[in-house]
Amino acid sequence: MMNSVTMTNSPSTFLARGRALEPAALVEETLRTFGPDLRVATSLGAEDMVVLHLVARASRTLGVAPRVFLLDTGRLHQETYDHAARAEERYGLPIEVFFPDPLAVESLVRKSGVNGFRRSVEERKACCGARKLGPLARALAGAPAWVTGLRREQSPTRADVATVEIDEANGGLVKVNPLASWTTADVFRFAAESDVPLHALHAAGYPSIGCAPCTRAVQPGEDARAGRWWWESPEHKECGLHPRGIGRVVS
Numbered sequence: 006m007m008n009s010v011t012m013t014n015s016p017s018t019f020l021a022r023g024r025a026l027e028p029a030a031l032v033e034e035t036l037r038t039f040g041p042d043l044r045v046a047t048s049l050g051a052e053d054m055v056v057l058h059l060v061a062r063a064s065r066t067l068g069v070a071p072r073v074f075l076l077d078t079g080r081l082h083q084e085t086y087d088h089a090a091r092a093e094e095r096y097g098l099p100i101e102v103f104f105p106d107p108l109a110v111e112s113l114v115r116k117s118g119v120n121g122f123r124r125s126v127e128e129r130k131a132c133c134g135a136r137k138l139g140p141l142a143r144a145l146a147g148a149p150a151w152v153t154g155l156r157r158e159q160s161p162t163r164a165d166v167a168t169v170e171i172d173e174a175n176g177g178l179v180k181v182n183p184l185a186s187w188t189t190a191d192v193f194r195f196a197a198e199s200d201v202p203l204h205a206l207h208a209a210g211y212p213s214i215g216c217a218p219c220t221r222a223v224q225p226g227e228d229a230r231a232g233r234w235w236w237e238s239p240e241h242k243e244c245g246l247h248p249r250g251i252g253r254v255v256s
């Protein structure tokens with residue numbers, strides 16, 4: 006695909022306009038503004054697949070491909086790898102996989118054990134730090150903006166997610182969350198109507214999918230993140246990829 010986008014918007018113009026746009030238009034405007042340096046995070050869960058669907062559509066319209074990335078912690082489900090291959094085939098956008106620093110992981114495991122993350126919030130955050138935050142920093146290096154599938158409804162820790170933010174935690178780049186206001190029903194309705202391929206574990210009761218040892222199916226009525234780090238209290242259930250209270254909300 007040719008990267009032939011015409012940069013019609015400056016980032017400041019984009020920030021002013023972003024909040025008024027619906028998800029599809031916002032994704033297209035984001036790609037038009039930031040071009041091939043734009044990063045798109047994907048965990049391959051339903052929200053991220055809807056975002057990938059919108060990104061692929063915008064990419065075809067504009068003739069420009071952003072960089073889609075997946076953080077491979079080394080502890081993902083086999084179904085996630087299978088779904089990554091399916092998503093690449095369906096949308097024609099390569100998924101760049103970022104791995105943790107092997108020395109950092111070796112050091113962590115020697116100190117804490119292979120499942121040390123179950124012992125305390127601190128040890129769990131150390132594992133997420135080594136396996137996710139290091140690779141995220143490399144995935145975002147040099148990026149002017151990134152796109153995520155974050156939604157406010159997902160958990161108490163995400164209740165203040167904005168459609169467009171300045172991501173101070175990652176050096177002040179623009180962070181776009183097109184589905185911030187969508188409900189779970191909105192996500193699955195759009196996916197069904199648009200024939201978006203979904204991760205096999207959703208059908209097995211997993212609304213949110215992360216690392217295999219830290220993710221399980223939820224019971225009816227539980228919130229979407231209840232199956233993530235289920236041994237911790239809800240206010241701790243973040244891995245540090247999306248810290249709240251640091252970003253400056255602009256819409």
Ligand code: SF4
Pocket residue numbers: 078080122129130132133134136137215216218219244
């Ligand atoms: S989700 Fe679990 S296994 Fe994955 S990086 Fe965090 S603590 Fe480690």
